[in-house]
Amino acid sequence: xxxxxxxxxxxxxxxxxxxxxxxxxxxxxxxxxxxxxxxxxxxxxxxxxxxxxxxxxxxxxxxxxxxxxxxxxxx
Numbered sequence: 001x002x003x004x005x006x007x008x009x010x011x012x013x014x015x016x017x018x019x020x021x022x023x024x025x026x027x028x029x030x031x032x033x034x035x036x037x038x039x040x041x042x043x044x045x046x047x048x049x050x051x052x053x054x055x056x057x058x059x060x061x062x063x064x065x066x067x068x069x070x071x072x073x074x075x
Contacts, residue, residue: 005053012049016042 023038 004057005055009049009053012045012052016045016049019045 019038019042023035023042027038028035
């Protein structure tokens with residue numbers, strides 16, 4: 001389901017933005033090492049979000065499949 005993957009991607013990117021803006025704007029006033037750690041975690045999230053968004057789910061029809069199934073019902 002395309003919408004399920006899109007929602008996961010958007011949720012991960014929202015977490016990324018919250019961590020980056022929160023670490024750079026607010027948390028640095030109390031703890032610089034914590035703000036740097038938050039930004040480092042935010043830096044790792046976009047590649048993970050891309051992998052999650054492009055991951056194939058069992059019920060997805062992929063671009064290179066023609067939809068034929070074998071006699072067991074598998075593709």
